[in-house]
Amino acid sequence: MKSYPLRLLEDDVYSIPIDAFFKSAFSVDCAIFGYHDRDLKILLIQRGAAPYENFWALPGDLVYPDEDLDGAATRVLKDLTSLTDIPIRQVRTFGQVNRHPLGRVITVAYLALVEPTDLAPQASSWAKSTKWHSLNEVPSLAFDHSEILQESLGTLKNRLLTEDIFSNVLPQKFTLTEFQALFETILEKEFDKGNFRKKLVQFKFLKKLTESQKNVSHRPSSLYSFDEKKFNKMTEKGFAFDF
Amino acid sequence: MKSYPLRLLEDDVYSIPIDAFFKSAFSVDCAIFGYHDRDLKILLIQRGAAPYENFWALPGDLVYPDEDLDGAATRVLKDLTSLTDIPIRQVRTFGQVNRHPLGRVITVAYLALVEPTDLAPQASSWAKSTKWHSLNEVPSLAFDHSEILQESLGTLKNRLLTEDIFSNVLPQKFTLTEFQALFETILEKEFDKGNFRKKLVQFKFLKKLTESQKNVSHRPSSLYSFDEKKFNKMTEKGFAFDF
């Protein structure tokens, strides 16, 4: 069995024996949102272990003492769902004293937006099953995961406006209508088609390609590609969508 | 000596003995920014205890196992600097494995913006001294606090545009010039005076009072007050400054 060596602890550095502090744990929980074709879903696992056995939950687990937080989130996601190469980022940390029945566990929530048709999540380790849930069909979740999910959804909306969290869910070549649909779905708003595309074109981070759609029974749309570098420079300088 | 009872832990829930996970600690660190008269400072303490004894650092300490995170941040700030009633909010959590020399300690960073002339921070507990440092004169800090400070400053700028983090540092009655100076200083940008005030007036969360400045050797400015409720409603609905 693997063991996790800890550094020696010096006592009496604080007036309370420092050992008393080193009896907590922390976990990571991943809110993986899947966007495809005007549909936003959340990836949940069904827990196969106590506590909250059989409950649906965000993929998450305790962090090893010798593991960075970001690395832990990546590993845990892979352990439970077999997903790799998902770019995740923190939402915030949830630390209510009684949020975990087995002891003091604070949890760092992580967020990603992915294209589910690229992926095939498969339950492993103690996860019984995995499932993409529509956001209006989410059951009551384990721990404080319902709260974490709600806040993560809010953070997703914010980040969509201020950073490139969306390029993963677009194909290499996409239409402006697809781009618009993505923003309309996640922000739960509709936009005038003509005005939306005019604005997008002004921003100049979309490159119009020579190709266009094939085999559609209407005027084919021309395809665009996303200039990630240009967009990132813009957001670093304070650009944000004002949709 | 105070002791901190922990709940009993069940073993064998996970394939690794769960005790192995419950040997970590977490801390909170507070980035308290002080704004006064076109000047932005950061409150630091000089550490009077190992590790990093004598180093300057953000006020921060370990969290008790029976303490919520937000409450811990409030308490720690009071313990070290005697400051109370400071409205703090999370920035993010820093969790590099080796960031703390005594063991695995992740830290949750908190942020506030205050008016330093209202306050008299006084070092207590293991803090040797406290000092407001200008942001361009910050020494090398303990732990990873330099990184935390930098990121907190970025978060401060963001929050200034999207929520009411500034009303604490304005007097009850203030001039539009004072309001503008606050934004110019923190965002490190300058604005056209006439246009800035026109925009502000349109927003309607400032109430023009009948009073005006006294004893200034130029045309006195009329005073305004801030309608916090109105502003909060607006930001909840998505309003943000686009300065």
Add this chain to the structure above:
DNA sequence: TACACTTTTTGTCCATTTTACAATTTCTTT
């Protein structure tokens, strides 16, 4: 081949907002 149908794409008009300034006002100080 012509026409219906669908969605993309472009264009237009008008109201509103932004921007860069200039001019005016209202105090104190000299």
Add this chain to the structure above:
DNA sequence: AAAGAAATTGTAAAATGGACAAAAAGTGTA
């Protein structure tokens, strides 16, 4: 009474935004 200083108001050109209409470019069908 005039000068100085900053607040306040005004203005004109440019840019933007929103509602909406028209044209374009494909497929499917008679």
